[in-house]
Amino acid sequence: MPKVWATSGADLHLELTGPRVRAGLEVALREAIRGGRLRPGLVLPSSRALARDLGIARNTVADAYGQLVAEGWLATRQGAGTWVADRPTSAPRQVTTTSRSAIHVRYDLRAGVPDLSTFPRTAWLAATRRALSAAAFSVLGYSDPRGLRQLRTALTDYLARARGVVVTPDRVVVCSGFAEGLELLCEALRARGARTVAIEQYGHPRYRRLIEAKGLRPVDLTVDGGGAAIDQLAHADAALITPAHQFPIGVVLEAQRRRRAVQWAADSGALIIEDDYDGEFRYDRQAVGAMQALAPEHVVYAGSASKSLAPGLRLGWLVLPERLVDEVLAIKEQLRRLSSSIEQLTLAEFITCGGYDRHIRRARLAYRRRRDRLVAMLRREAPQVRVTGISAGLHALLELPPTESEVDIVARAAAGGLAIDGLHSFCAAADGSRPALVVGYAAPPDYAFTTAITRLCAVLPH
Amino acid sequence: MPKVWATSGADLHLELTGPRVRAGLEVALREAIRGGRLRPGLVLPSSRALARDLGIARNTVADAYGQLVAEGWLATRQGAGTWVADRPTSAPRQVTTTSRSAIHVRYDLRAGVPDLSTFPRTAWLAATRRALSAAAFSVLGYSDPRGLRQLRTALTDYLARARGVVVTPDRVVVCSGFAEGLELLCEALRARGARTVAIEQYGHPRYRRLIEAKGLRPVDLTVDGGGAAIDQLAHADAALITPAHQFPIGVVLEAQRRRRAVQWAADSGALIIEDDYDGEFRYDRQAVGAMQALAPEHVVYAGSASKSLAPGLRLGWLVLPERLVDEVLAIKEQLRRLSSSIEQLTLAEFITCGGYDRHIRRARLAYRRRRDRLVAMLRREAPQVRVTGISAGLHALLELPPTESEVDIVARAAAGGLAIDGLHSFCAAADGSRPALVVGYAAPPDYAFTTAITRLCAVLPH
Numbered sequence: 001m002p003k004v005w006a007t008s009g010a011d012l013h014l015e016l017t018g019p020r021v022r023a024g025l026e027v028a029l030r031e032a033i034r035g036g037r038l039r040p041g042l043v044l045p046s047s048r049a050l051a052r053d054l055g056i057a058r059n060t061v062a063d064a065y066g067q068l069v070a071e072g073w074l075a076t077r078q079g080a081g082t083w084v085a086d087r088p089t090s091a092p093r094q095v096t097t098t099s100r101s102a103i104h105v106r107y108d109l110r111a112g113v114p115d116l117s118t119f120p121r122t123a124w125l126a127a128t129r130r131a132l133s134a135a136a137f138s139v140l141g142y143s144d145p146r147g148l149r150q151l152r153t154a155l156t157d158y159l160a161r162a163r164g165v166v167v168t169p170d171r172v173v174v175c176s177g178f179a180e181g182l183e184l185l186c187e188a189l190r191a192r193g194a195r196t197v198a199i200e201q202y203g204h205p206r207y208r209r210l211i212e213a214k215g216l217r218p219v220d221l222t223v224d225g226g227g228a229a230i231d232q233l234a235h236a237d238a239a240l241i242t243p244a245h246q247f248p249i250g251v252v253l254e255a256q257r258r259r260r261a262v263q264w265a266a267d268s269g270a271l272i273i274e275d276d277y278d279g280e281f282r283y284d285r286q287a288v289g290a291m292q293a294l295a296p297e298h299v300v301y302a303g304s305a306s307k308s309l310a311p312g313l314r315l316g317w318l319v320l321p322e323r324l325v326d327e328v329l330a331i332k333e334q335l336r337r338l339s340s341s342i343e344q345l346t347l348a349e350f351i352t353c354g355g356y357d358r359h360i361r362r363a364r365l366a367y368r369r370r371r372d373r374l375v376a377m378l379r380r381e382a383p384q385v386r387v388t389g390i391s392a393g394l395h396a397l398l399e400l401p402p403t404e405s406e407v408d409i410v411a412r413a414a415a416g417g418l419a420i421d422g423l424h425s426f427c428a429a430a431d432g433s434r435p436a437l438v439v440g441y442a443a444p445p446d447y448a449f450t451t452a453i454t455r456l457c458a459v460l461p462h
Numbered sequence: 463m464p465k466v467w468a469t470s471g472a473d474l475h476l477e478l479t480g481p482r483v484r485a486g487l488e489v490a491l492r493e494a495i496r497g498g499r500l501r502p503g504l505v506l507p508s509s510r511a512l513a514r515d516l517g518i519a520r521n522t523v524a525d526a527y528g529q530l531v532a533e534g535w536l537a538t539r540q541g542a543g544t545w546v547a548d549r550p551t552s553a554p555r556q557v558t559t560t561s562r563s564a565i566h567v568r569y570d571l572r573a574g575v576p577d578l579s580t581f582p583r584t585a586w587l588a589a590t591r592r593a594l595s596a597a598a599f600s601v602l603g604y605s606d607p608r609g610l611r612q613l614r615t616a617l618t619d620y621l622a623r624a625r626g627v628v629v630t631p632d633r634v635v636v637c638s639g640f641a642e643g644l645e646l647l648c649e650a651l652r653a654r655g656a657r658t659v660a661i662e663q664y665g666h667p668r669y670r671r672l673i674e675a676k677g678l679r680p681v682d683l684t685v686d687g688g689g690a691a692i693d694q695l696a697h698a699d700a701a702l703i704t705p706a707h708q709f710p711i712g713v714v715l716e717a718q719r720r721r722r723a724v725q726w727a728a729d730s731g732a733l734i735i736e737d738d739y740d741g742e743f744r745y746d747r748q749a750v751g752a753m754q755a756l757a758p759e760h761v762v763y764a765g766s767a768s769k770s771l772a773p774g775l776r777l778g779w780l781v782l783p784e785r786l787v788d789e790v791l792a793i794k795e796q797l798r799r800l801s802s803s804i805e806q807l808t809l810a811e812f813i814t815c816g817g818y819d820r821h822i823r824r825a826r827l828a829y830r831r832r833r834d835r836l837v838a839m840l841r842r843e844a845p846q847v848r849v850t851g852i853s854a855g856l857h858a859l860l861e862l863p864p865t866e867s868e869v870d871i872v873a874r875a876a877a878g879g880l881a882i883d884g885l886h887s888f889c890a891a892a893d894g895s896r897p898a899l900v901v902g903y904a905a906p907p908d909y910a911f912t913t914a915i916t917r918l919c920a921v922l923p924h
Contacts, residue, residue: 313802
C-alpha cells in the first residue's frame with residue numbers, strides 16, 4: 001500500500017513548503033481524488049508514515065486526513081486505517097449552451113431599452129453616497145416587503161405630480177420591474193379565483209407567456225386607432241392595457257374608452273392593470289395623466305425605472321387598490337421578494353434631489369430629436385414607409401407597403417448587423433397583419449444613431 | 463349653468479397667476495371632480511365664458527378642457543359642450559394594515575441576520591464607484607439571466623478557494639437570495655415531474671411554505687447529533703439540507719451521511735440542495751468544505767451575501783449541475799428575474815479587491831468573541847442551560863431543563879423588549895421537542911450586545 005501511495009504522492013506535485021503545508025496537502029489530496037488518481041477504496045498510508053515520507057509533522061497529516069474525512073472524501077474506521085471513500089464519479093465539465101443570438105448585433109434598433117450610454121453615473125453614485133451615509137443600518141436587513149418608506153414617499157410625490165396618480169405611500173409596492181409586478185398581480189388574481197386576463201392583441205409576448213405560466217388564460221383585445229377595444233372585455237377577470245401609448249402600435253386609448261374601461265372594472269369587480277411603461281415621454285403635448293386616477297380602487301398603476309433610467313436597476317412599482325395591498329404583500333413576504341435596499345434608497349434620493357426629473361427632461365429632449373430625425377430621414381429616403389402612432393415614447397411603428405415582407409426586411413437588416421423587430425413579433429394572432437417594423441430609436445448611443453437609421457433606410461423600400 | 467359653475471369656481475381657490483395658469487386650472491378641475499364637488503353630468507361653461515370670468519386666455523381653458531377630456535375626467539361632443547364624465551366613485555383612503563409585531567423590539571437576538579452596523583459602507587461605496595466607472599453601458603440593460611460575467615467569475619474563484627466548491631462560471635446562477643434560488647429550483651423540479659422534497663425536521667418554516675406554495679410536498683427528515691437522517695430520504699425527488707451547520711440545531715452532517723446522501727442522489731437521480739447559509743463562519747477549526755464537491759452533478763450549492771454582508775443586498779448564488787443550468791435559466795428568463803447590475807458589479811469588485819475576505823475575517827473574529835462571551839455568561843448566570851451544537855455560525859442553541867417552558871421564557875423576554883425565538887418556531891412537528899432557545903448573537907450592534915445577553919440571562923432559569 002505505501003508503495004501505491006508513494007507513486008500517487010509523486011503525481012501530486014505537492015508544494016509542501018511555506019506556512020500552508022496542511023492546506024496544500026488537503027488541496028492536493030482533494031484534487032487527486034476528484035481527478036480519479038486516487039481511486040475509491042485505496043487505503044492511504046498512516047499519518048505517521050506519510051509525515052515521515054514528506055518530512056512534515058505527523059499532526060499536519062492527521063489534521064488533513066480528518067478534514068477530508070469530515071468532507072466525505074476519505075473514510076476511516078478505528079483499526080482499519082483511512083481510505084478513499086466511494087463517491088459517484090462525474091468529472092465537472094464546462095457547460096456549453098447554445099448562443100441565443102447567433103448574428104452579431106452592431107446596431108440595435110429593438111424597442112424596450114433606453115439609451116444606456118446616458119445613464120447618469122456620477123449623479124447616481126453621488127445619490128448612493130448620500131443615501132448610504134444617511135441610512136439606518138436596519139434597512140440593510142430583511143426590509144418591508146412594500147419597499148423602503150423613503151422610496152415609497154418619493155414615488156408618491158413624483159407619481160402624483162408627474163403622472164396624476166392617486167397615491168399614498170401605503171399603496172405603493174416596490175418590485176423589481178414590470179415583469180415581477182405582473183407576476184405578483186397574477187398570483188394575487190389566481191388566489192382570488194380569477195381565470196382570464198384580457199390583453200392587447202399587440203404587445204410583449206413575454207407578458208402573455210408570463211400570464212399563462214401563472215395559470216391564467218390570456219384573452220385578446222383588438223387594437224385599432226383608438227387603442228384597445230374595450231367593448232371586448234366582456235367576462236375577463238382582469239385587463240392589462242397600455243393606455244398612454246399602446247405598445248407597439250403607438251396609439252393612445254381614446255377618452256371614451258378610458259371611461260368605459262374603468263366603468264367596466266367598477267361594475268364587474270374586475271381589475272385593470274395600467275402599464276405606464278413610457279408615460280414620461282410625450283413630445284407633442286402634455287402627457288395624458290394616468291387612467292388609474294379615474295378609479296384608484298379598480299386600476300393598478302404600474303411603472304418602472306427601466307425606460308426612464310435603466311432596466312439593470314431592477315426597480316419598478318405598483319400603486320394598488322386598497323383591497324389588493326395585503327394580498328400582494330403576503331405573496332411578496334412568502335417568497336421574500338425584496339429589492340436591494342441600497343438601490344431603493346439611491347432612487348429615493350435621486351428623485352428627491354431632483355436628479356430624476358432632470359434626467360427625464362434631458363432624455364425627453366434627446367429622444368424627441370431622434371424621433372424627428374428618424375421621421376425626416378424616412379420621408380426623404382423611404383417615402384413609401386409611413387410612421388404611425390403618436391409622437392411619444394422610445395419607439396415608432398413603421399408601416400410598410402402591403403406588398404413588402406417584413407420578415408425579409410428584418411433579415412436583410414440583420415445581415416448588415418442591424419437588429420430590428422417586425423410587428424409580427426408582438427402579435428399573438430398569426431393573421432396577415434399589415435407589414436410593419438417596430439423601431440426602438442432610443443437604444444443606440446448617440447454616436448451610433450445616425451449610422452443605425454442610415455442602415456435602416458438602406459433596407460427599406462424606396 | 464354658468465351660475466352653478468361660478469359657485470364651484472369660487473370653491474376651487476384657483477391661483478391663476480404665474481406662468482403655470484393652465485396646469486393650475488387642470489389640477490383644480492381634477493381635484494374638484496375627484497373630490498365630488500363637480501358631479502358627473504355637470505355641464506361646464508364654454509371655454510370662452512370661463513376664460514372671461516377668470517381673466518385668462520381662451521386657449522388656456524380650451525387646452526385644459528382638452529387635456530381632461532383625454533384623461534377621461536370630462537366628456538365632450540360637438541355641439542353639446544363639455545361636461546363632467548361619469549366615473550366610478552371611490553375616494554382614495556389611507557390603507558391601514560395591522561402591524562406585524564405589536565411588541566416593541568429593543569434588543570434582537572433572533573437568528574438569521576448579521577451585525578448590520580458593521581456593514582462596510584465606505585469600502586462598498588468605493589467598490590460601487592470603481593465598478594460603475596469601469597462598466598460597459600450595455601450591462602445596465604436587460605442582462606444575462608445567469609448574472610453578470612464579472613460576478614460569476616469572482617464567485618467561481620471565491621467559492622472554489624473558500625468553500626471547496628467545484629465550479630466554473632457557466633454553472634453559477636446569480637439570484638436575489640436563497641429564497642429565490644429555492645423557488646427557481648422548485649419550479650425546475652416541478653417541471654421535471656418531481657413531487658416531494660425532503661427537508662430537515664428543524665428549519666426555517668419559510669422554506670417549507672415556499673416548497674408547498676410551488677406545488678411540492680415537503681417530507682421530514684429527523685435531525686440528531688449527526689445531522690439529518692439520510693436513511694429516511696427513501697423516495698424523495700430532492701432534499702434540502704444544511705450539511706455544514708444544521709439550522710437551527712447547530713450540528714454538522716457526519717462524514718458517513720454526507721457520502722450516503724450523495725450516493726443516494728447519484729443512484730436515484732434525485733437532487734440535493736446544499737444550503738450553505740453560514741459556511742464561512744466556523745470558529746473551532748477549518749470549515750468543512752462544501753458537500754457539492756463530492757458530486758457536482760447531483761448537488762446544487764446555494765449561498766448568499768445575506769449572512770456574510772447584508773440581506774438588503776439581495777444577492778445569492780446557485781452552483782448548478784450541468785443538466786439543470788438551461789432549465790433554471792429558462793425560468794429566470796421567462797419571469798425576467800434579474801438582479802441589479804450595479805450591485806452585481808459592486809459585489810464582483812468587492813470580492814476581487816479582497817474586501818469580501820477582509821470583511822468576513824473581521825466578522826468571524828467578532829462573532830467568535832460574541833459566542834465565547836455568551837457561553838461564558840451562560841455558564842455563570844444560567845448553569846442549567848446547555849449550549850449545544852458546534853462553535854460556528856451566527857446562532858447558538860440553548861437547551862433548557864425539560865421542566866421549563868420555552869414559550870414562557872420567550873414571552874418574558876418579549877415583555878422586556880428582547881426578541882428571541884423558541885426552538886418550536888423552527889420545528890414542523892408539534893411533538894414535545896425538548897425546550898430550547900435559538901439565539902442569534904450576531905444581530906445586535908456591538909453597543910447593545912452585552913445588554914441583550916444580560917437580559918437574556920435574566921429570563922433564563924438559574
